[in-house]
Amino acid sequence: MLTKIPKQFYFFLAAIFILNLIQSSFTQLIFDEAYYWYYSQDMAWGYFDHPPMVALLVKISSFFFNGELGVRFMSCVLSAINIILLWLMIDNPKKNDYIKHFFVLVFSMTLLNAYGFFTLPDTPLLFFTSCFLLTYKYFIKKPTAGLAILLGIFMAALMYSKYHAVLVIFFVLLSNLKLTTNKYAWLAVIIALCCYAPHFYWLYENDFVSIKYHLFERPNGAYRFEKYTLGFLVNLVAIFGLTFPFIYKALFKTKGNDLFSKALIYLTYGVLIFFFVSSFNRRVQTQWIIIVCIPLVVIAFNYMLQNKQALTWIYRLGLINTVLILYLRMGLAHQPLLFNFHYESHGNKEWAKAIEEEVGNIPVIFENSYRNAPMYSFYTDATPTFSLNNFMYRKNQYSIDGSEEQIRGKDVAYISQYDKNPTFTYEKEDGGLYKGKYIANFQSYRKLSCIIEDTPITLNSEKSIDLKIYNPYPEAIDLNKLKFAVTYMDNYKTPVETLKMTPKPKQTTVTTLKQQDTTNFIFQLPKTKKENIGYFRVVISENGLLYGLNGQAIPVN
Known part of the structure; x- marks a missing residue:
């Protein structure tokens, strides 16, 4: 299959790969990359914010190189292979005559370009989306046990990359509901679940902390059209730059005449509609919709091969995008090129040193x-x-x-x-x-857990509330070292007011929190005159530090 790809294709691919290696070496880390590098220092089946695939990429990269390239090397490799996978999804026999047009299309997509070297959870998400779609392309032509196993592995790899990869799987399934009666499709699902079982177990062992965070604890705010929905619409333009009118025109003009094209269309519209609806509840980050770049590369290039006007304009505008992107990429490594605009890849080594x-x-x-x-x-x-x-x-x-x-x-x-x-x-x-x-002798107890089981609770009530405090540490903690308070929050869980309170042990002789044990208290909510209170949280200050995040956000009436 790969031998049929013209040499010119590999020349372009090698140029992009080398460019990404150079960029990776001379651009300081951004903050999220440093955080995922921290993940990789202690490999596990899961992490607080994300599944572990991004940490695995960093760990593998570190075997080959040190420094920034030791974080990003595998991203460069995956992005190069991803371009090959995208090419293989295109069946049009005329494609070999328009290789440079294909590379301009791919390179001009802003975030697809950026994730050619940045190491973020979206990097493996893009790669395994292509792996999944290409395997599915062959699976629907002739289902076999081998393809089913491969499909299951790629579904698991998608979910190990980022949780909203479930959208990729769901919308492809929705495009072909007959898969529900296909024994090989069920084999793929079983393989995926088996491969994903270690992460399920990690979630269980860690009280489903990642799921709780993404569903209930992510920062949010009151709806504002310009920040939420309008911001989402701007993102639809930003991910494609100047070529966006023709990219979306290609989508509108493409018909799902076969199951693979139908899957690409369902995936694109599904993701866009899902996040458009989400924009009425929270701010949609640009990278959340980056998945659509994969099907839209295939859709847009096929459309270009059939429509000379689209071919000409996407190529011309894509070249302008490319020049702008190359300039911005140089600015990522060298700040003065961005007219003193400070990006997070600037100056980190200096302040750390x-x-x-x-x-x-x-x-x-x-x-x-x-x-x-x-x-x-x-x-x-x-x-x-x-x-x-x-x-x-x-x-x-x-x-x-x-x-x-x-x-x-x-x-x-x-x-x-x-x-x-x-x-x-x-x-x-x-x-x-x-x-x-x-x-000197720093002491913190941020893992003390405050548990309230009877909810919801009435604000400014005289009622006593049961409070359990679990001490996970291997030593008892003197209560005299601790101060307690209640933090009142608005409906978006933004702190409004923090008031001191003193819980009373149910057993009057209690002076410590026993190690790896639960101690029972009662307390009353301190009265507040603040309005628009939606939640409260019991918090603990140890040794004069600011109060922690010890209790869950509890709704109040």
Whole structure:
């Protein structure tokens, strides 16, 4: 199959692959990449925010290279193979005469271009979407056990990449409901479930923390048309740049005359409609809709081969896109090219080294920053680092792994935006300010869990509420070291007011929280005059730190 691809195709492919390798080597990490690099330092079947495929890519990359390329190498490899897979999905015999047009189409898609070197969960999601679709293309022609097994493996790989990969599987199935009566299709489902079983077990062992976060705990706000729905519509343009009118025209003009074309159309419309509806509830991030780039490459290129006007205009506008993208890519590595616009790939190594020079080799704790903690660790080789999350932030991987244990009892540098009397400061290139101080014998207990089972609860009620506090630590914790409060939140779980309260142990002799045990308390909600209160959370401050995220958000009447 691969031998039928013309040499010219491989020349273009090699040029893009080399460009991505160079870009990867000379562009500093963005914050999400540093966070996924942190994942890879402790390989597991799952992580707080995402399944583990992105961590696996980083781990494999690190076997070949150090530094930034040691994070991104596999992304470069997968993106090159992905282009081959896209080419193989196109059956038109005229395609070999328009190789340069194909590469302009692919390279001019902004996010598809960016994920050619960035290592993010969408990188494997794009690759395995192509693997899944190409396998499905052959499966519907002649189902076999071998193709079914391959299809099942790719479905599992999709889900190991990102949870909303379920949309790919669902909309392809919706395009061909006869699959529900196909024994080989059921074999594919069984294989996928077996391959995905380790992640199911990880979710169970970790109280389904990832599912709870994505469904119930992600930050949100009141609906604003310009931020949510209009923002989604702008994203539809942004992912294709100047070629967008012709890309969407190709979609509108394409008919599902065969099962594969029908699958591509269902997948594209399905994802777009799903996230359009979602835009009335929350802000849709640009990368969430990037899946549509895969079917739309095939749809648009087939349309170009049939329509000379589309061929000409997509090629011309795609070249303009390409020039702009190349300029922006150079700016990612070298800030002055972006007219002093500061992007998150600029200056991270510099601020990390500056803080290291100040604090030496002691552990560094960043308050409310799962972004800064791994970035500092990556560019200084410093371990351990830690993100201490409080009630004004959100939980993340640092909330569930063993990183807190590595810094407890040690002398640390503590960096917080809330510190009014810092010992040292460092101003970043973008104007941000790091403020730090030194803490001896640091002690935190962020994994203390506050459990309330009777919900919902009436606001400003005199009723006593049962509270269970679970101490997962291997030592008892003196209650005198702890302060308790209730954080009231609005309907979007944004903190509004935090009021102190003192829970009473049900057993009057209790002075500690026993190790790896649950202690029972009762308390009353402190009264508040604030309006629009939708939730409350019981929170704990230990040793003078800001209150943590110890309890779930509980609805109030």
